[in-house]
Amino acid sequence: MSNLISEELDLEAEAVLDPSIQFERDAANTRPPKAIFLTGATGLLGAYLLQSLLQQTNADIYCLIRSDSPDSGKQRLQRHLKSYSIWTDSFNSRIFPIIGDLAKPLFGLSTQEFDQLSQTIDLIYHNGAQISFIRPYKALKATNVLGTHEIIRLAGLNKTKPVHFISTLAVFFNQSSTTANALISETEIPKYDAGLKGGYKQSKWVAEELIRLAQERGLPACIYRPVRISGHSQTGITQNFDDFFFRLLKGCIHLKQFPRLDIAITLLPVDYVCEAVIQLSLRKAPFGRAFNLLNPTPMPWKSFIKIFMSWGYELQEVNLDDWMCSLQEYSRKYPQDQFLKLLYFFMRKPSNLLAKKPKVETTQTLQELEALGVFCPEINEKLLSSYISYFQAIDYFPHP
Numbered sequence: 183m184s185n186l187i188s189e190e191l192d193l194e195a196e197a198v199l200d201p202s203i204q205f206e207r208d209a210a211n212t213r214p215p216k217a218i219f220l221t222g223a224t225g226l227l228g229a230y231l232l233q234s235l236l237q238q239t240n241a242d243i244y245c246l247i248r249s250d251s252p253d254s255g256k257q258r259l260q261r262h263l264k265s266y267s268i269w270t271d272s273f274n275s276r277i278f279p280i281i282g283d284l285a286k287p288l289f290g291l292s293t294q295e296f297d298q299l300s301q302t303i304d305l306i307y308h309n310g311a312q313i314s315f316i317r318p319y320k321a322l323k324a325t326n327v328l329g330t331h332e333i334i335r336l337a338g339l340n341k342t343k344p345v346h347f348i349s350t351l352a353v354f355f356n357q358s359s360t361t362a363n364a365l366i367s368e369t370e371i372p373k374y375d376a377g378l379k380g381g382y383k384q385s386k387w388v389a390e391e392l393i394r395l396a397q398e399r400g401l402p403a404c405i406y407r408p409v410r411i412s413g414h415s416q417t418g419i420t421q422n423f424d425d426f427f428f429r430l431l432k433g434c435i436h437l438k439q440f441p442r443l444d445i446a447i448t449l450l451p452v453d454y455v456c457e458a459v460i461q462l463s464l465r466k467a468p469f470g471r472a473f474n475l476l477n478p479t480p481m482p483w484k485s486f487i488k489i490f491m492s493w494g495y496e497l498q499e500v501n502l503d504d505w506m507c508s509l510q511e512y513s514r515k516y517p518q519d520q521f522l523k524l525l526y527f528f529m530r531k532p533s534n535l536l537a538k539k540p541k542v543e544t545t546q547t548l549q550e551l552e553a554l555g556v557f558c559p560e561i562n563e564k565l566l567s568s569y570i571s572y573f574q575a576i577d578y579f580p581h582p
């Protein structure tokens with residue numbers, strides 16, 4: 183059904199920007215910013231963006247948040263940052279919850295509230311999104327596409343505010359780029375391709391198109407495209423338990439087997455993504471750029487599994503078909519185990535982790551980040567031990 187829906191979609195026609203939204207071409211760019219609007223602060227990357235913006239600017243941070251009242255919204259944010267061990271009470275006075283929903287026109291705010299917000303803020307980080315690898319485009323459109331549309335409306339109202347938009351590298355992962363050994367250059371724009379499957383990728387592609395349309399009208403904006411984001415490099419903390427890769431490892435522990443795979447593992451710690459976005463966005467550089475963020479030193483699956491097994495997990499190597507059979511058998515035996523059922527579903531999808539990905543050129547971005555003192559943590563024993571010990575501590579991975 184979901185495939186049928188995506189077949190019928192005309193994604194290019196989905197990117198329509200209200201003609202009344204306009205921008206001042208010579209907008210005064212307030213540096214340093216005094217008031218910043220951030221979406222998605224209750225998510226994985228958003229928690230760290232909020233912390234960094236509080237630490238690295240003197241601005242007040244207005245956070246769009248789904249909650250009943252500003253008080254409960256603030257408590258939600260506090261609890262969220264505490265769960266990542268990054269809360270400090272000194273943050274309190276500079277956080278202003280804006281109770282709203284990306285999926286609603288004007289975020290569900292009244293016209294006056296929206297107008298007031300547009301006058302108060304002078305910079306926008308649009309990071310909030312609904313991430314789902316099973317839901318179709320139509321289910322994600324309101325939050326991911328229309329939400330971005332309302333962000334652009336906010337950016338143009340009363341005075342032009344620059345926008346930093348968090349997209350995903352997956353907007354390039356269409357059928358032609360994954361089959362033709364494609365190389366994605368640093369300046370490449372993700373063109374429309376009917377082979378772009380999956381509602382999430384499609385919705386982020388349309389959202390990017392909206393940002394590009396707004397840029398043509400004069401919006402100062404940058405786009406950041408990380409690949410799959412993993413936990414903090416030092417603490418290992420994440421709350422993204424849907425992550426396909428860690429699900430795969432958990433599946434290997436359950437089955438006491440790992441599949442023979444010819445893939446390289448790339449992990450992108452959330453603290454690196456956050457620091458990259460913050461440093462690139464706060465420097466004095468022209469807008470209009472897009473940055474592809476991925477780990478320059480992927481690790482072969484076999485080496486990765488070797489380190490994983492050194493933690494005491496005894497796993498037997500089998501070929502992928504046998505591993506899939508074991509997984510299917512295990513899922514049949516334990517039908518109530520949704521976790522393994524979903525893993526089986528993901529592993530069968532042609533666009534999963536095992537699918538061939540295009541090569542992505544990142545030399546210039548990496549050089550710029552290095553000049554700013556931002557280095558991507560290497561995927562090595564130290565990084566993996568942060569993740570494995572965290573997953574063991576919270577009983578996500580059983581102890582061997």
Ligand SMILES: NC(=O)c1ccc[n+]([C@@H]2O[C@H](COP(=O)([O-])OP(=O)(O)OC[C@H]3O[C@@H](n4cnc5c(N)ncnc54)[C@H](OP(=O)(O)O)[C@@H]3O)[C@@H](O)[C@H]2O)c1
Pocket residue numbers: 221222223224225226227228246247248282283284285308309310311312313325348349350351386407408409410411412422
């Ligand atoms: N995670 C990855 O591996 C990855 C990879 C590439 C790109 N990205 C991009 O990075 C950004 C952050 O990802 P993440 O992993 O940090 O996501 P996340 O943990 O799932 O957090 C999503 C955030 O968006 C908010 N949100 C969702 N729907 C909303 C709505 N209708 N109204 C208001 N807020 C809403 C959520 O609020 P609630 O708490 O209320 O749900 C939450 O704060 C996203 O734009 C994503 O597309 C992520």
